[in-house]
Amino acid sequence: MPTDKYLLAAFITALIGFITAAMSVVRLVNDKESKTTDYRQAWTDSLRTSFATLLAKIELLTSTQVRYTETANLLHKLDQLGTDKEKDAKDYNIKVHTELTGSIARLTEELHTAYALTRLHFKPNDLSFARVEHKLDHISELLERLSKTDAPDGRAARQQLVGAIRVAISELTGFARDILKTEWEAVKRGEKAYQTTKRWSLIAGGITLVILLLFGGVALWSAGASRAEQAPPVPHTTFGSAPTIS
Numbered sequence: 195m196p197t198d199k200y201l202l203a204a205f206i207t208a209l210i211g212f213i214t215a216a217m218s219v220v221r222l223v224n225d226k227e228s229k230t231t232d233y234r235q236a237w238t239d240s241l242r243t244s245f246a247t248l249l250a251k252i253e254l255l256t257s258t259q260v261r262y263t264e265t266a267n268l269l270h271k272l273d274q275l276g277t278d279k280e281k282d283a284k285d286y287n288i289k290v291h292t293e294l295t296g297s298i299a300r301l302t303e304e305l306h307t308a309y310a311l312t313r314l315h316f317k318p319n320d321l322s323f324a325r326v327e328h329k330l331d332h333i334s335e336l337l338e339r340l341s342k343t344d345a346p347d348g349r350a351a352r353q354q355l356v357g358a359i360r361v362a363i364s365e366l367t368g369f370a371r372d373i374l375k376t377e378w379e380a381v382k383r384g385e386k387a388y389q390t391t392k393r394w395s396l397i398a399g400g401i402t403l404v405i406l407l408l409f410g411g412v413a414l415w416s417a418g419a420s421r422a423e424q425a426p427p428v429p430h431t432t433f434g435s436a437p438t439i440s
Contacts, residue, residue: 231381237315238377244312245370249363251305252333256359258301259340260352262294322373329366333359 269287309330316323340355 234377235381238374238381241312241315241377242370242374244308244315245374248305248308248312249367249370251301251308252337252359252363252366255298255301255305255337256340256356258294258297259337260356262291262298263341263343263348263352265291265294322376326366326369326373329362329369333362333366336362 265287269284269291313323313327336355336359340352340359343351343355
């Protein structure tokens with residue numbers, strides 16, 4: 195029996211050492227994956243900002259382009275009039291037209307910068323970004339057409355183009371939300387290595403608990419059997435026997 199106790203103690207010691215080493219590995223993996231999750235969250239936040247900037251620049255460029263065209267058309271009308279009142283209005287609108295020209299150039303540059311920054315968040319040929327690229331190409335085409343509708347009677351055409359651009363912006367916003375939601379779900383789930391480690395840790399923990407319970411039960415049974423063997427014998431007494439008369 196002492197030999198069995200030594201073997202059981204040695205086994206439990208080795209098992210505890212194995213569990214300690216396994217826990218160290220799990221902790222290292224979880225720490226690394228936690229960092230990766232933090233980076234993913236930071237990437238998601240940066241992408242959200244890039245998308246918001248991109249959508250805002252498209253909207254601003256659209257409204258600025260419409261105002262620029264309307265101002266240019268108004269200047270064309272004022273050129274045909276020669277009164278002092280129209281001259282003052284023309285001077286004012288020339289100033290506005292010049293400012294809008296600079297605004298369009300600045301917004302166009304900022305739009306391209308926002309698009310490039312958004313695009314750099316994704317790998318080349320990333321399928322999740324492909325539909326965003328196609329929609330942005332469509333928006334760029336609409337903006338190009340909008341900049342060319344400068345005829346005084348092109349108001350209806352401009353309104354139609356603005357409506358099409360805003361529909362495209364709404365669709366692009368939906369694409370951005372889908373991408374951000376997918377990334378947020380990935381952040382909540384954790385990285386694949388973390389999920390695998392968590393699953394196997396639960397399995398290993400359950401198996402270890404069963405083994406410890408089994409060996410604990412065996413140890414208790416063995417200790418009980420040892421005490422039973424070492425107990426002194428109970429003297430046998432016969433009750434009710436009649437005394438012997440010689």
